Amino acid sequence: MSSPSVNLTTSITASRRGPAPSWAAKQRQLFDLLNESARKFIDRYTRPDGTLIWRGDWPGMDGSDDPYEGFMNLALLHALGGDDWLHEASRRVWEGITWQWTEYGQIHREFDAYYDWMHHGEGYLYFYFLGLAGPATMKDRQRAVRFANMYTGDDEEAQNFDKEKQLMRSPLNGSRGPRFETSREDWSTHRGILDNYLAPYEDIPGVDFASGTCKWSDDTIYGHLIAMMNERMNRGDVPLNLNATGLVTNAFMHTADERYGRWVLDYLAAWCERAERNGGIIPDNVGLSGEIGEYNDGKWWGGYYGYRWPHGFMTVIEPITNATMNAVLLTGDMAHLGLARRQLDLNWSLRREENGAVTVPHKHFDAGWTDYRSATVKYPVYLWTVSMADEDLERIHRIPKLYDWNEVIVPNVSGKDGKLGRETKHYIVNTEPWFQYIRGQLPDYPDRVLDANFRLVVRQLERMDSPIGDPSAWPVDYNDDDFSSIHIWQELCPVYMESLVQLTMGGPMHISHGGLQHGRFRYFDADRKRVGLPLDTAALVEKLGDASATLQLVNTSQFETRTVVVQGGTFGEHRIESASVLDEADGTTADTAGGAVAGADAVEVGSKWLQVELPPGTSIRLELAMTRYANKPTYDGPWSPQSNGLLLQGRTQY
Incomplete structure (x- = not known):
């Protein structure tokens, strides 16, 4: 891979004149609608300094990702061609959120003090989009390096990574380093919400595991949960940490520093070795010594956000997919997709037929594989967009079409009884019909998906204007079963543009839990x-x-x-x-x-x-x-300086 010099001498001039096709007119109309919607959203929910109009405290660790998620598309819209003012506004809001959650006590040194890489991955999409919404500022690059060093073992205060053993030291990590023990306060803001989730273990006193729920709101059960997770779950490495490769790849694209690229490849290789050692299936928990199941009675399942977790296989395959795509981006070597391909194939090999439908397991309990559901097509689609390989097409086409892949969906933003719907993450819902279109099977998709995007934005604007859109009326209860204002910005935000990303960039929307926006x-x-x-x-x-x-x-x-x-x-x-x-x-x-x-x-x-x-x-x-993949990836554009700009150096002695 090379780093070519700027060359804008090749130019082509169009000559065909005529009325704009309908998709083109709609695309420009959608830009206009999104620009005005973004202005209204900012005016309604932020102060002039970029801070959010919200409550005076937020004690739990779960939550700093959510405001970033709610406003991150301001930067992405600018990167796609949104109004000039969005460049400053998106940075001002990022700074405001970062300062505000620092005052709440969860962000430290401008990065989340400690949480997991499902939530870090969601929240720091905003930071990655700022790189795309260039030109990059000195702050962008300085932060990119500082944040990445927290995960490469090069930050004295945040020793999250063991360089010798090539492992993250805890599933809970951040700017204060690994969090081996959590407190009652850490989970306090989500106890009511978690009441409806599967228990993390089969043997929690007072919990019927088979019920599929666990009463976090019960103080006695809550005490057992904290103690058992601290004992079994909060030390050592988990596949979810592979999402950190996005943060380190981000630093590479700001600096062209090869040590960041090497770290991504070495960390991915460490997980490949662990999967091989475990008979091919990636384990979901590795102890501080590198032993699989070290704190879990030798079980390779049962780790934090692993096979026993409510999300199951999704939160195992997603970070693997992100990491393998990042490795290809850095090297151009398709062999790096191997870990994701093998996990998809192993999961498929466990399939069975139920009521005439082919299903695959999404969870593993002590009794074995369970929670058989239809396979998810989007992960092999992501791999195919990178590889363009027939073998990844086969992984897509082997999945039975149990629903209509040609259906263009408007996300359900109004749930039961008028409550906010949470059916999709970041309203990314049209990967399958986009795939059909790009394969020549759905020629009217551009018009249809733009129409759907219009409907989504209009519905979001209606919700902003409804009583639920009034920030002064939001409940203050952390654990309201029906409403948690920590999610409100992303559920009311009108700045969603899956159609623009797919049609202009030629790729699906990013994986919502920390994927870079490939295209x-x-x-x-x-x-x-x-x-x-x-x-x-x-x-x-x-x-x-x-x-x-x-x-x-x-x-x-x-x-x-x-x-x-x-x-x-x-x-x-x-x-x-x-x-x-x-x-x-x-x-x-x-x-x-x-x-x-x-x-x-x-x-x-x-x-x-x-x-x-x-x-x-x-x-x-x-x-x-x-x-493809002939050049080293960078955020630099045709006129911005190359990625070796000056970084500030702080004092070393006081």
Whole structure:
């Protein structure tokens, strides 16, 4: 993999003029709606300094991720081409949340003091999106390095990582280091909510494990829970910690420091070894000595967010998928997908047929595998978007279609009896129909998913204007079974744009629990020298291949010329080798103005960037030959400084 110099000399000019296709007009209308919705959301729920209009205290450890989640899409919208003011606003709100939760006592040195990497993963998506919403500031890079060092063993105060044994020392970790013992206060804000969840162990006194619930709100049971988790669960490593590879990869993309890339690969390799030692199946708990099941009577199941946890296989396979995709991003080596592929295959090998339907186990109790449900298609879809390999297509197609993969969904934002619905995380719901579209099976998907996105935003705006959207009326009870205001911002936020990410970037939305936003393309405005699509410009990735992609660009303005820089890969990881202009009607090659001739005379590019000029009312369809993962990933754009900027050094003696 190379680090190419800036090359914007290759330029193509569109010549086909005509009415904008419906999807393009809708895309620009959605940008307008989201920009105004973002302004309203900020005005309603934040103060001028970026702090949130909320309660005066929050004692538990669970919660600092939620405000970040509620506002993180401000940065992502700017990265896609949202209004200029979002660059400052998204950073101001991030700073406000960070300061506020520092005052509550949970954030320390601008990073969560201690919690798990399901929640760290959710919350620090905001931080990753700030990298995309460049140009990166010195604060972005300084924080990226400081945060990553908390997980590489290079921070004296936060010794989360054992370099010798290549393991995280606790599932609960952060800027204060590993949290081997939790207190009653740590879980206090979620006890009522957790009453409806599965117990973490079969042998908790006073708990009927078979009922599938556990009364955290009962003081006696709560005492048993804290003691047993401290004894069995809070020391050593768990697969969930693989989500930390996103934080360290983020630091690499800000600095190009190879030690961060090596850490990601070494930590992933450590978990590969543990899975091999456990007969292929990744264990969900490893002690401080490196022994599997060290604090759990030798059982490889039963760890924090492991196979016995209410989420089961999901919170095992997700961090593995994230880590393997990060490793490919850093190296271009598809072999790094092996751990995720093997776990999916092993899970599939345990399938059985129930009532005519093929199901796979999602949990493992002391009695064996259980909780058989249909396999989830989205994880092999994520792997396929990286690999473009037939073997990952087979992993997708072997899963029976027990529901309609062509159905475009509007997330249910109103639950039973008018309560807030929690059916999806970050309202990421249309991975299957996007996959159908990008494989040529659902040609009307762009219009349909944009329509669905409009409906979601409008419904969210309606909720903001309803009584439940009034922050002065939110209950103060931490453990209200029907309402917890710690989740309210993400459940009311109108700034959701799954359609824009899928259609413009050519990839599914990130994995919500800490996945980087991978995609085939990213865009820059050549005239304003900023990230995102230019004004009036719409983009549609129509087809993906291992060495090519089809992209359509449209200028919806009938009066202004727009110039867009197309980047290969979200992080500049792909090289665009050449560009051919396709005829709109039949996909054959055609001539274009501006000196570019398609077909056999395809324009040579040889860079991660290609500039496309769009005169008023024009569109262009391009087939781009690509070498994927040819470049080291970076947040840097065509005009920003390369990722070796100055970092501040603090005093070492006092």
